[in-house]
Amino acid sequence: MKKFVIERRIDGVGRLNDRELSGAAQTSNRALAQLAPKVQWVHSYVTADRTFCIYLAEEESLVHEHARLSGFPATRVFEVLTMIDPTTERRDQLAQVA
DSSP: OEEEEEEEEOTTGGGOOHHHHHHHHHHHHHHHHHHTTSEEEEEEEEOSSEEEEEEEESSHHHHHHHHHHHOOOOOEEEEOOOOOOGGGGGHHHHHHHO
16 A cells, blocks of 8 residues: 555644544544545644554545545645665665675
């Protein structure tokens, strides 16, 4: 499956309480159940007026279908091509040893 970052513009999302966030997760999970196993929600980061969600999906169109079913906007969708982190610095060194 491909990995996607979905930016959702949702005014005031950062002010939602635990009960409201739980309700949002429930809504998302219901939509995901309709699309399973072709789409999986990994996790989301919540800022003041946006969420940045990490999803696994067979195709980008399924991310948009989840947005339609859940009612949560998919303002922008980006396919993740690779990932780097602090250990990436050593990749080249490890490749030379192998």
